[in-house]
Amino acid sequence: MEDTICAISTAPGIGAISIIRVSGPKTLDIVSQIYRGKNLKEVESHTINYGFIYDDEEKIDEVLVSVMLAPKTYTMEDIIEINSHGGINTTNKILELLLEKGCRLAEPGEFTKKAFLNGRIDLIEAESVNDLINAKNDAARNLALNNMKGNLTNKIRSIREIVVGIMANIEVNIDYPEYEDIEIVTKDTLLPKLSKVKMEIEDILKDSRNGRLINEGINIAIVGKPNVGKSSILNSLLDEEKAIVTNIAGTTRDIVEGSMTLNGFLIKFIDTAGIRDTEDVVEKIGVEKSKKAIETADLVILVLNNNEDLTDYDKELLKMIPTEKRIIFINKSDLDKKIKIDFDYITGNTIDQDGLLSLKEAIINKLKLDNILNKDMTYMSNVRQIDLLKKSLSAIENAIQNLEAGMPVDIAEIDITNAWNLLGEITGDTYQDELITTLFSNFCLGK
């Protein structure tokens, strides 16, 4: 028999309510053992019931219990969701009780896996569900929905068709070597076609940056010498936009100092030498940390002091930041101008009410945020897909290099075929054994 699984399905630690979800054939048996209220085995399907969770005689929490009976549920099995009053301790206690009574802790993505296995959803839906769950804002949600509709799939398929056309031409040449009516495939006929494919893939990859910005948010680093006003800028940005969370550990290796939304995008400020403590920053550590922040950031705001000419430290930072992701923000516009600078910049301050308006506009312009949302939303947005697309790009590049180095056509075709297969993996047209495993381990726990 199938296991009965359970997991906390709300994000850990926050919110007034936590939901613990149980799914499987023994759901009713197990929950009944810790629940006091109406007899859950007799209530109607899809009802919410008021009661209490007990550990023997000890009352743990006052709860609402949703009962959904198979097959009309997400997993097509019996499901109960326990709405508890939250708090890590209480929620964990309820989870422990369920495990004690015979539930198994769900693996990441296991509820969706069950939904898939039981025929409730198909594979591509499953992947989009994952994106949808993880969607951090409206734009991301639209993108996931759009991908579910298959715009991206169509784009990849059309590239794949070009590739298969090239392959077919090579194959025909090989299998019918003496037929001169057929265009003879040589380095010279192949290279332009391959370059075209290369460009098309690069285009999608370029767009994929936008997809990632939508889904994962935009990483911004604020750098500058000590006391130039980095923390004031951050704080007023966050205050104004009513910062969502502060001081949370991000999903990546970077520490996020705080985040806000701008034009529907999630903006994450990443830690640069602890922008908040303006005291005691050893400059050397500061430079090292800034370097790392600059690398990971999508956008770097270099803060300079209007009231002071460029220091060596400033010049060092200017050199370090690539122009395409740099905004030079000259702070303290309320003070006298003493700075001399040859680059494009904007000015502002944290004193006036609209002192940072220019900065926000600059961010929007620099990242072309208006454009991203207006455009047809077929961005490659998920890491697995981007990875595959990059691999297929490098396969095409290999083929081009090999042909240029004088390798024979049949060797080049190995790479071309490889690219074709990789593109097929993105759209699910190529069967990949590991795909399912990889896919499901990326799901967030509980859904």
Added chain:
Amino acid sequence: MYDVIVVGGGHAGCEAANISAKMGMKTLLLTINKNNIADMPCNPSIGGTAKGIIVREIDALGGLMGIVADLSHFQIKMLNNSKGPAVRSLRAQADKKIYPKKMLEFLEQNPNLEIKEGMVEDLVIEDSKVKGVILEDNSQIFGQTVILTTGTYLKANILIGSENTPNGPHGERRSNYLSERLKENGLNIIRLKTGTPPRIKKESIDFSKMHEENGDNTYWSFSHDINPVYEINNQQKCYLLYTNELTHKIIQNHLDESAMYGGYATGVGPRYCPSIEDKVVRFSDKERHQLFLEPESMYYDEWYLQGFSTSMPRYVQEEMVHSLKGLENAVITKYAYAIEYDAISPLQINPSLENKLIEGLFTAGQINGTSGYEEAAGQGLVAGINAVLKLKGKSPLILKRNEAYIGVLIDDLVTKGVTDPYRMLTSRAEFRLLLRHDNADLRLRETGYQVGSVSEEQYKRYVEKVANINKLFEEVKNKKLLIKEEVKEKFINNGYDVPKQSMTYEDLLKRPEITFNFLKNFENFDYTDDVLEQVEIELKYSGYIKKAYKEAEKLQKIEEKEIPDDIDYNKIKNLASEAKQKLNSVRPKTIAQASRISGVNPADITILAIYLKKEYSKNE
């Protein structure tokens, strides 16, 4: 009582009978006419793209086709020589008189093999096991296993225009009842068609209006065991010519008189070898189609008009041929014809080529839905080997897709089935960098020796070659080329980049342009050409070869994921109904095999894989 009875003396039958006798079995080869053994009723050539590699594989496994072709051709060419090592393939113009004669000589040397004339019309079958064959006079011959290699002779019809004659090729009689008997035993019979072009009298051809096609200036051989016996300069020419507007007009005007377009034929013809009327209709924008004239034999004055296969009536054929440049006054010695015949659905045979329904019955060649001498011979060899292995109680020889084209061929047949006669193409193989012309013996000799189809002598030769290859690998790995002035000069003269410092020969050979031929300027490298070639290819393409092995391993993994025999596909939710139906009819043995069935798409395979994991892993 025979161990193995082979029915049919074509290319499949010869290989099957020979190998079974070579492996020590008392073997009978039954043929309608001993004079037509190893007959070549269609093109006068052995090999071609992919097919040439099959011939090499047959030779590596101890079969005859390669050596017989070597002893009987009058022209030989390496196709695709410039397109890379993976797709090179030999083709020889084999003499239609000498080839069968040499083949018969080999067969007759074999003391375990008996050749008899007789028309088989039925099988002795008890409890779904074959016990022997029944001839048309109702006499019975008993055997423990039977291999059917009946070619196009099952209920054959020769079609020329609206004329329909119940005969096999050469006016030879057909088998009238055998396919009916097979049907009664549960086999699905399909009807296929193939065709052959007209033959032209040599004296009536004006070769001056055509383009000469010569053999290569390098010596080649199919066989791993003999050196070339021909003289490069004695090779015979073939000729290239074209159809023209007039030819196409004649064809268009008489289209409804052809057997195919007039609706006189029911069989399905080969997609990859269309008739000239097919070409004209399907590619109507083409102004001309290429044709070749090839001698049938040094002993006949007949030439074969390749690319001009047709089922038009004779008088139209005359007009068509006379419209060609150089053939204005040509005399047709044999008219083109189409031939229809019965075959069995290969979905009902195992990868060993033993029938799924009738134990001890093997089939090979056109009866399994293939086209081509080489495809037939390859199957014949495997059927012969497996009949012997069965009698010895050993597990069958099943070549993998990454081991041999023969493996690809048989796997395709038994998993995909056929709709039209199956021709081998290089594009059917996913690991063709591994399935090369040059390494056929390295892939298969050991296997052949293990199953007993390769003789001690052949094996010894192979072991020696392997030792030399390894020795050369060591040598190039350890020896360095010092970049002295005269060395520099040689590089410059050849237009190659001069190495900046001394390099091992191994590293030098990894460059696309550097060959042993060039390196012999600096170092002796006293090895045979095949050894040098092997090391050069393995080094030059090592990155890709390694990758291919890795891919093959990956496939192997899913190849090992077996599907239980008792699986009920109807129970799998979400599986597309077409996939269900296909899976039910093929009943693949592994996930990999399932993934190759047409109509079963990757999503279905995913669902199947998950179902297996879910349903069957629990019981382990």
